[in-house]
Amino acid sequence: MNKKIKLGMIGAGSFSREHLEGIRGLKNAEIVAIADSIEERAKEKAETFAIPSYYKDYKELLAREDIDAVTLPLPDQVHCQIAVDALRAGKHVLCEKPMALDIEECKTMIAAAKETGKQLMVGQIGRYTPAFVKAKQLVEEGVIGDLVFIESEYAHDYSKIGGTGGWRVTPERHPILGGGCHAIDLIRMIAGNPTEVTAYATNKVLLDWPINDTTIGIMKFENGVIGKVFNSHGCKRKYTMRTAVYGTKGTLIFDNTTPFISVFKEELNGMDSFLGEDQQVIEMKLPVQLNNHNCAGEIEDFCDCILNNRPVTTDGVEGASTVSVGLAIVKSVETGLPVKVDYNF
Numbered sequence: 001m002n003k004k005i006k007l008g009m010i011g012a013g014s015f016s017r018e019h020l021e022g023i024r025g026l027k028n029a030e031i032v033a034i035a036d037s038i039e040e041r042a043k044e045k046a047e048t049f050a051i052p053s054y055y056k057d058y059k060e061l062l063a064r065e066d067i068d069a070v071t072l073p074l075p076d077q078v079h080c081q082i083a084v085d086a087l088r089a090g091k092h093v094l095c096e097k098p099m100a101l102d103i104e105e106c107k108t109m110i111a112a113a114k115e116t117g118k119q120l121m122v123g124q125i126g127r128y129t130p131a132f133v134k135a136k137q138l139v140e141e142g143v144i145g146d147l148v149f150i151e152s153e154y155a156h157d158y159s160k161i162g163g164t165g166g167w168r169v170t171p172e173r174h175p176i177l178g179g180g181c182h183a184i185d186l187i188r189m190i191a192g193n194p195t196e197v198t199a200y201a202t203n204k205v206l207l208d209w210p211i212n213d214t215t216i217g218i219m220k221f222e223n224g225v226i227g228k229v230f231n232s233h234g235c236k237r238k239y240t241m242r243t244a245v246y247g248t249k250g251t252l253i254f255d256n257t258t259p260f261i262s263v264f265k266e267e268l269n270g271m272d273s274f275l276g277e278d279q280q281v282i283e284m285k286l287p288v289q290l291n292n293h294n295c296a297g298e299i300e301d302f303c304d305c306i307l308n309n310r311p312v313t314t315d316g317v318e319g320a321s322t323v324s325v326g327l328a329i330v331k332s333v334e335t336g337l338p339v340k341v342d343y344n345f
Contacts, residue, residue, distance in 0.1 A: 005029045005303040008067040008091070010058045010082055011074040012036035012045045013164055015096070019073050020049045022295030029303045035061040038164075058082060062089035069119075069306060071299065072096055075167035076178055080105035083120065087112040092119040094302045098181040099319030101172050103327065103342070106320035110345055113316050121302050121312035122319025124185040126241065128294040128301070131254045131261055134286070135245060136190050143263070144247030147223075150191045152183035152243040153230035159206060171210040176201075177326040180215065180231030183241060185314075185322045187219070187227055190245060194219035194227060194325060196340050199332035205234025217329040229329070256292045260285040320345045 007029055009016060013036070023031050031051050036042035039056040046054035055061050062070070062085060069092035072082060076098055083095045093113075099122045100106045113120035126132050139147065156179055162169045168178060176184070176199075187194070197219050201212035213234035219227035242255040253262040263284040291297070305312045321343055328339040 003028075003307060005068045005306055006066055007031045007299075007303075008061045008064070008070045009034045009045075009051075010036075010061065010070055010072050010086070012038070012041040012054075013073065013075075015073040016045060018293050018295045019071050019299065020045065022297075022299050024049065025296055026300050026303065028307060029299060032067060033061050033064065059085065062086055062091060067091060069093065069303070071123075071302075075163060076101055076173055077167060077170070080109055083109050084112040087116045087118045087120065090116065090118065092121075092302075092306050094121045094123055094299065095319070096123045097125070097185070097319070097322075098122075098177050098326070099316065099323050101177060101323075103320065103324060103345075106316065106323055107345055110316035110320060119302075119306055119312050120316045120319075121305070122314045122316065122322075123298060124182070124314045124319065124322065125293055125295065125298050126182050126186045126256070127189055127314060128291075128297040129256050130289040130291055130294070131256060131258070132186055132189070132243075134288050135243070135252050135254050135261060138252060138261075138263075139190055139245060139247070143250060143265075144245065144252060145249030145266070147191055147225045147245070147247055149226050149228075149246040150187055150244070151228040151230070152186050152241060153232075154180045154183040154241055155230070155232050155235045155237055156239045157235055157237070158233040162209075169209050169211075173211070174215075174326070174330050175211055175213065175233040176215045176217065176229070176231045176329050177323065179233060180229060180329075181322050181326055183229045183231065183243075184217075184325050186241065186243060187229060188322060188325065191221055191225055191227060193321060193343060194221050194341055196220040196338050197325065197328045197332055198338045199329040201333040203234075205232075205236075209233075212333065215329065215333065217325075217332070219325075254288075257290070259290050260287050262286075317345055
């Protein structure tokens with residue numbers, strides 16, 4: 001029988017269901033315990049998903065020697081302390097995005113992982129979305145030539161989902177960090193690390209929230225590539241992570257809720273002019289599987305890395321890099337100046 005990673009889960013809020021649904025079908029993992037400071041939530045999830053044990057105090061869960069790793073579907077503000085406690089208790093950790101809300105906490109988490117020798121993975125789940133994975137592959141294969149410009153957006157109306165206790169409605173949780181980290185990480189996944197950002201923001205929708213509800217960040221990369229990230233937590237539209245990647249020989253347009261990638265090429269079958277006009281008007285639709293929140297793929301990869309002693313893809317440095325870009329955007333908004341992104345962790 002193949003070995004299974006025995007998982008504990010800390011946090012039984014709304015997103016824990018995504019983790020639990022993902023774990024349920026995995027061959028390399030099983031969930032054995034769950035904890036939440038609101039004990040009734042832990043009990044409800046334990047009963048619904050046939051989890052043998054539940055706790056109010058997460059440290060009781062961490063004290064169990066039979067638990068190999070934990071997942072943390074928790075509010076952003078508590079990621080650091082609980083992740084560090086779990087690492088020092090000898091558990092591998094899959095921490096939800098964003099890794100933390102400031103760089104010092106990211107550094108603390110990275111140091112704890114190094115100190116304990118345990119895996120720390122940040123749940124940048126967009127890296128497991130089929131359309132995003134395929135788009136990265138097409139770029140790496142040179143299908144659209146060299147990168148010129150990349151833009152991604154995280155548009156999600158949060159007006160009715162402030163989170164239990166209002167954890168999303170806090171001044172330290174800038175939307176470009178809390179939600180926009182998805183789009184930032186996707187840009188980084190395809191184009192690499194931006195070196196500098198200039199950003200603008202406004203708050204015209206969520207007037208009773210102490211945050212800017214809409215932000216754009218303009219990015220500079222090495223080799224002349226430029227980019228843009230857009231984030232809105234007050235927009236009135238269907239949730240999307242629409243992304244466009246422009247190259248010297250073509251363009252990709254895709255998102256996380258459409259079953260295809262739109263591909264435009266410089267030429268098709270040796271032709272470079274279409275319908276009598278000197279422009280590309282033929283849209284090729286490349287089918288992709290729909291799997292927006294692919295928790296199963298993410299947790300399966302996490303467990304496979306543990307079982308095979310393979311480094312996780314989105315380790316602490318990757319998670320901190322996405323946070324650092326987000327914080328540079330916040331700083332640019334506050335100062336009105338371009339900001340260099342710091343990747344020294």
